[in-house]
Amino acid sequence: MTTPPLRPRLLRRSTWPEVQRVTGALRTETVGGILLLVAAVVAIVWANSPWSEAYAALRDLRVGPASLHLDLTLAQWASDGLLAVFFFVAGVELKREFVVGDLADPAKAALPIAAALCGVALPAVLFAVTSQAVGPVGGDVLRGWAVPTATDIAFALAVLAVINTHLPSALRSFLLTLAVVDDLVAITIIALFYTDHLNVPALLLSLVPLALFGFLVHRRVDRWWLLVPVAFLAWALVHASGIHATVAGVTMGLLVPVRTGPRDGAGRHTLADRFEHRLRPFSAGFAVPVFAFMAAGVTVVGGGLGDALGDPAAIGVVVGLVLGKMLGVFGGTWGFARFTRAELDSDLAWADVFGLSLLAGIGFTVSLLIGELAYGPGSPRDEHIKLAVLAGSLTAAVVATVALRLRNRHYRLLCEAEEVDADHDGVPDVFASPSDRADGGPGR
Template structure:
């Protein structure tokens, strides 16, 4: 290597195997993002139409076994039940990335982890700075800390379809790490009353589930009752039930049994099997239904909108998403580059990182969930939070679109190079160069 060539590069190409896998994930999440946006728009229209009482009745409709204390409104089932599927898939993705994916290499993992941490800390500090004098409003400090991967990828599908694969992977990984930080925040800071007995009891089906998946059992007749029991007991403990989704995901083995599959490295393992089955349900059903039952907020005309946007809650969330996310993600990435003496990969510019940092301000699913936990579903503060999440996310997406479109021609050139396959063997030429990741050779 020439002395003039930097030895450390951030946003470099990953392996071809990971590129193919992540491309499939991104396609599914993009479709899910379109459904998410459609559900959110439908909820807003419905909640502000003459049929808004029907919308409220739907959210409050109670269903479930009363003897298990699970006779819950549909809105709660969506937040506690359907989002547990979402977090189970997120947990699987994170474990796969760090155990068997490109991020098992610390030099690749440090950038999205640092960026996610910066994107959590700075928005929270901005929100608290604007609401520190109001103790009730300050409870919402975690609302602007989340990035919605489906929403963000739906925006990318429109304005950044040629974005280099390394940048798409960065955004996906950042959002997944972000979600896992959010679930930790929910467990620690939004558990109002803890009941130790059901929490201890939850360890029994959780352990049984872990043993079953470690023995490579795939039968839903075995695993689904164990997962449901774990979820129900975590719900009864007072900890938000979505935490159960992450705990269950972390027990699932990523790698296939040694010598147990003839496909070798191409076998996705049990985590890959579950992710393949459940991601379409998460992205296409669970998250859109949650959006439909949570995003609807009665604005109350121009006066109601004016009241909302003069609220400290609204200002704090909007500033956190639009300014805090951008600053947190960008500064953390710059610091990693500075302290590791790394440079951007060839063809990329810091304006690309700026655009992605802005796009990280698209917070929706988890932000809405934390808003409900902070202020209570249907309260005025919760309505202000939802308006801020929607408005801030749209503003962040618009600003990111402007920045990323400036580099559209450069992205097209990079995309053409990444897809060129002169020998027609199904593997792009860039992944067969001498410096390509070893797993692809």
Template sequence: MSDAQRDRPTLLGLLPWGERRAVSDALRTETVGGLVLLVAALVALVWANTPWSGAYEALRDTRFGPSAMGLDLSVGHWASDGLLTIFFLVAGIELKRELVVGELRTPAAAALPVVAALCGMAIPAVLCAVVSSAGGGSPTAWAVPMATDIAFALAVLAVLSTSLPSALRAFLLTLAVVDDLGAILIIAVFFTSDLNLLALGGAVACLVLFWLLQRMRVRGWWWYVALGVAAWVLMYNGGIHATVAGVAMGLILRTTPDGAGGAGRGAEKVSPGDRTAHRLRPFSAGVAVPLFALFAAGVSVSPEALGAVFTRPEPLGVVVGLVAGKAIGIFAGTYFTARFTRAQLNPDLAWADVLGLSVLAGIGFTVALLIGELSFPDPAQADHIKAAVLVASVTAATVAAVLLKRRDRIYRRLCQEEDRDDDADGVPDIYQRNERGAA
């Protein structure tokens, strides 16, 4: 290798040891949650297509909650506006951690995943709008195929027993985190009802107080729970989707501990953000998201319903956006960013690996279902969009499985090299060899 090649930045290279541990902890929980999510989605589909579908619809539409606070909501509504707030809170914390101590903390490191994620949102949206409009339909569904479902994608890998090197898994996680931020911005900007400025002002005041308590290092969790609930209620009544409150609180929470390595009562070993994510991520991945899927994925899969996916322009646009748009957008964004920055791909990997990961990102289950509900208030149209999301996610998973399985032997070898610890000191040998080489 020449000196010029050695000096070029490496694309999808070995992660730093601290970053790899944080990514592994997050993905381990997401993988288990993804398997629960798959089961919940299958239960919803089977239940909604049996003679007992009436019971499913009755349960989903059952209303409860304090009507005086404007919260007399259906079970399905509580799942989408309430439980998914926990999901977006964890996503906000993860994004904050990436921005402060993770892959997005420097412009050079952030360029690749951010550009790839933005292309992976823009191209699906454009393709969906073009296909819908060309077929004489409305481009209303343009935002549906923009998000990647990390839990569903990891569950597919787990079912297939497919190993991926840590760099590819981290890249997939970062794509999903940026996607989640884009999705919440779209929800906040494009899917607002009549605004109640007084309620929104109260929500902002709660979030400002939340931020001040973080700045003052107040540690009583009850303050934050009370303010979080109040911000959620006020945000909902203010006309903005209540999940926005979740991601706002996640971005406010600190992700670096005070006095790390120091002594004394004031030193923190774990930041508030990491502590909150550690406690809430199992509930988010294992309960909140699967329950949302249980009440959102129950759509008809009759021949007529499936036929509508490929004959109606809006559902067809969603399928094209998720399956083709995601693959084209992420792969093209990655390739041209590497060319522009003169980065060289990790010699242990190939561009076929990037393509397989790009196709896998076309699994856009949870957030895509949520945006589909918001885009189409009419239940019949919403069911067609949901069916399109399911068809597209299964298609993307199948194609990605074929592409990634072809390289599984290489992935397993790389994972074994990354995990090998002959001296049993808790740190893989590959990191110690790199340190000795650098010295």
């Protein structure tokens, strides 16, 4: 009798070096997410206090040289400038994942890509259907179709930190890679669909500093006094071209080499590692929280919330974030399993994927940015969209907390098992091959 072939496993455990890298990245993003939550709460409280005019004055304060068309408000500097750093780090992370990370393996890359794409398509479709069903057809409502498509990894990880949930390593890696692909899709949407005018000469000129930046990083040049002026010039020219300046950030991130080269020297980290080590804490701990502080200050009292509840676009955003993201990510993962006849890894259950899908509905940073691009910063509908993003993200966070609390004991026991290192070689036994284990027994 022939033995039936083994069915492929989804969300298998990553390698120990990959787990270490992901854990370090998630730790930084978790701290940044907590700062993001604090910044958002401070902004909302201030904007609804008797000193709300001071908050508006600070947000609308203009700084920068007018001759270079860079006399921007502080809110614009946060969304166009600081978020460019955030997307630079995302670009580096994206390239690493596809070149040397888990996504370098097409078999592993297919699942998070499929889940991310479904997690973008379903919220967009539900936004369009819901907003047109509850409100009048036409107008600028549909310009916000991309608002509920983004996932805020820092916000999601902050929720995990607050509820003290221990996700299995494979699921944590899946969450991070899903968010990385999600960021790439978001920046592509911004570049293609939210560019109202295009200054072709400025765009062509931006290719010069971008090429120079690429040349320098491939020569392993990491001198900040040389790279920062080149990067700023590229950012300024992309900003002047009409394309959102964050595109410059992700483009430069994709230019950074992620493999070790001869110029790195023996035992040295790659240039991507060094950039991430310097910029990830700044991005997660300063750039994103400052943007959140500038963007989240919406009026809730005095009719603001009631007006938002009657806006078809706002209702579409809430439905897209809470239901669309969950159905898209979970449905994409389940459909991928059915299509490939694969099974979840033995350490996981579909309840884990469901909880992760709910976390994906926590949209904040990029959702707020797309809302501003869709309806104009400070416009009445932009204010409604901000409230909808906050409400949808909060709802998704609460539901995800309930679902993950039910799995908390399972996660905790799994993490404790992963930390066993009987042979004291610095690598948990669960990541070692059967022949390397202290007891010689098979792995889980």
